[in-house]
Amino acid sequence: MAAIEIERLTVRFGDVLAVDDVSIQIEEGEFVSIVGPSGCGKTTLLNLLTGLLPLESGGISILGKRPFAGNPEVAYMLARDSLLPWRSTLANASYGLEIRGVAKELREAKARQLLARVGLADFERHWPKQLSHGMRQRAALARTFCLDSPVMLMDEPFGALDAQTKLQLEDLLLELWNAERRTVVFITHDLGEAVALSDRVIVMSARPGRIVKQMPIDLPRPRSVRALQKSHEFHDIYSDLWEALEAGMKGAPAMIE
Amino acid sequence: MTAGLRVYAAHAAFIATFLGLWEYGARTEFLPQLFFGSPAGIVAYLWDGFAVSKKIWLDLGYTVSGTLISFVLGATLAMALGLAFVILPKLEQAMDPYLMVLNAMPRIALAPLFLLWFGLGIGSKIAIGTSLSFFIVLANTVAGVRGVSPDHITLSRSLGASPSQIFFKVTLPSAVPVIFSGLRLALIFSMLGVIGGEIIAAEHGLGQVLSYQQATFNMNGVMGLLALLACLGMLVTRGMSRLERALLKWQ
Numbered sequence: 001m002a003a004i005e006i007e008r009l010t011v012r013f014g015d016v017l018a019v020d021d022v023s024i025q026i027e028e029g030e031f032v033s034i035v036g037p038s039g040c041g042k043t044t045l046l047n048l049l050t051g052l053l054p055l056e057s058g059g060i061s062i063l064g065k066r067p068f069a070g071n072p073e074v075a076y077m078l079a080r081d082s083l084l085p086w087r088s089t090l091a092n093a094s095y096g097l098e099i100r101g102v103a104k105e106l107r108e109a110k111a112r113q114l115l116a117r118v119g120l121a122d123f124e125r126h127w128p129k130q131l132s133h134g135m136r137q138r139a140a141l142a143r144t145f146c147l148d149s150p151v152m153l154m155d156e157p158f159g160a161l162d163a164q165t166k167l168q169l170e171d172l173l174l175e176l177w178n179a180e181r182r183t184v185v186f187i188t189h190d191l192g193e194a195v196a197l198s199d200r201v202i203v204m205s206a207r208p209g210r211i212v213k214q215m216p217i218d219l220p221r222p223r224s225v226r227a228l229q230k231s232h233e234f235h236d237i238y239s240d241l242w243e244a245l246e247a248g249m250k251g252a253p254a255m256i257e
Numbered sequence: 258m259t260a261g262l263r264v265y266a267a268h269a270a271f272i273a274t275f276l277g278l279w280e281y282g283a284r285t286e287f288l289p290q291l292f293f294g295s296p297a298g299i300v301a302y303l304w305d306g307f308a309v310s311k312k313i314w315l316d317l318g319y320t321v322s323g324t325l326i327s328f329v330l331g332a333t334l335a336m337a338l339g340l341a342f343v344i345l346p347k348l349e350q351a352m353d354p355y356l357m358v359l360n361a362m363p364r365i366a367l368a369p370l371f372l373l374w375f376g377l378g379i380g381s382k383i384a385i386g387t388s389l390s391f392f393i394v395l396a397n398t399v400a401g402v403r404g405v406s407p408d409h410i411t412l413s414r415s416l417g418a419s420p421s422q423i424f425f426k427v428t429l430p431s432a433v434p435v436i437f438s439g440l441r442l443a444l445i446f447s448m449l450g451v452i453g454g455e456i457i458a459a460e461h462g463l464g465q466v467l468s469y470q471q472a473t474f475n476m477n478g479v480m481g482l483l484a485l486l487a488c489l490g491m492l493v494t495r496g497m498s499r500l501e502r503a504l505l506k507w508q
Binding site for chain 1: 406408409411412413414415416417418422426427430431433505506507508
């Protein structure tokens with residue numbers, strides 16, 4: 001059974017057709033990125049998967065269930081770190097577990113473990129305002145990975161970071177993911193990031209959002225994002241996908257094979 | 258000499274010169290004492306009030322307790338109503354026009370009515386002070402709650418937080434800084450209301466003494482009380498800022 005099944009999904013906001021007839025199947029343990037110009041319905045898709053947006057037409061199932069807000073099998077990571085400024089790093093990292101009713105000692109132990117893995121072991125008592133952007137996003141990664149949800153949905157988590165910090169965090173994400181291989185749906189508009197991280201990249205067109213191209217990324221794992229940027233294969237895949245992305249920006253062409 | 262010390266020295270020199278010229282003017286009758294008093298006279302008045310006849314203490318007590326009671330009463334009611342508005346948006350819709358009219362009214366104009374209802378004592382002063390502090394805290398509570406970050410709500414909802422979890426773990430803590438800045442203002446306005454009420458009609462309180470000193474042309478008393486009120490206001494603001502810093506370390 002596929003971990004996530006999206007079947008003939010169509011989304012309208014009033015008269016505007018936002019997503020048009022999109023079907024995607026994602027296997028368990030697969031890392032899939034969805035790229036596309038802004039307004040292509042990437043975030044809409046993610047909000048449907050989290051159950052924050054009600055589903056109107058088409059079918060979505062996550063591990064055999066319809067999406068609903070608070071699904072314990074889904075961990076959601078937003079574009080901005082959304083750390084609660086009145087909570088210490090530790091209390092932020094354990095926030096998800098706290099909402100899910102995990103006892104204080106257990107959730108703090110788990111959060112400490114994750115903070116150590118993201119390199120924030122010495123910062124558990126700091127307030128978010130005392131952390132740099134990169135550190136804040138590390139804390140948000142820790143919060144997301146603290147949850148033992150088999151499916152992770154990430155909405156441009158590194159979109160607001162500077163190039164260097166972004167590389168570091170991409171490698172960190174790969175390291176964390178590689179250890180457990182959970183199913184990931186990763187939204188981004190950075191094609192390089194999508195290629196470097198994913199098992200498969202799905203390119204979507206400008207509104208109405210349609211799938212322009214799906215491409216498996218057969219680069220060997222474990223990967224290093226920095227090393228990949230020097231490889232020829234990486235650049236070939238990148239330019240292939242870039243063409244599809246460019247075609248998609250002009251509107252919604254037929255599927256490119 | 259450090260820069261900080263130099264600034265203090267400059268202030269001290271300025272104030273000494275100012276007071277010296279004032280005193281000199283008063284003694285040579287260039288500045289009529291009937292209108293301006295004199296620094297020596299002011300010190301003598303305050304010294305008598307605090308240390309010799311000790312009459313000021315009672316009035317100070319009335320003003321301070323009136324201020325604190327109005328503040329606590331107004332702030333508590335306002336926060337309760339503001340938070341009730343979050344839970345019951347319809348209540349806010351229904352009450353909004355009435356609150357707007359009440360808030361638009363210059364509250365000190367209610368003083369004659371409050372004096373009639375609650376008498377010359379501290380009750381009427383508390384009513385005026387409360388009517389001022391209430392609206393400030395209410396506006397800030399509502400603004401604070403509305404200012405909650407949509408990202409925090411989205412994250413919490415995706416985690417399956419219940420409405421009460423969202424309220425206590427997200428909405429309320431995020432509103433605290435805004436509520437706090439309302440509280441600081443409300444404390445000053447409580448004092449304003451109480452002193453205003455005392456000036457209009459009272460048996461005790463610094464406002465009443467001020468009005469009496471003015472009516473008997475004792476300018477040293479008037480000036481002395483003004484200085485005292487300024488100190489009191491500053492003390493109150495300082496105290497609130499300290500409390501705020503201690504409670505809101507994360508900011």
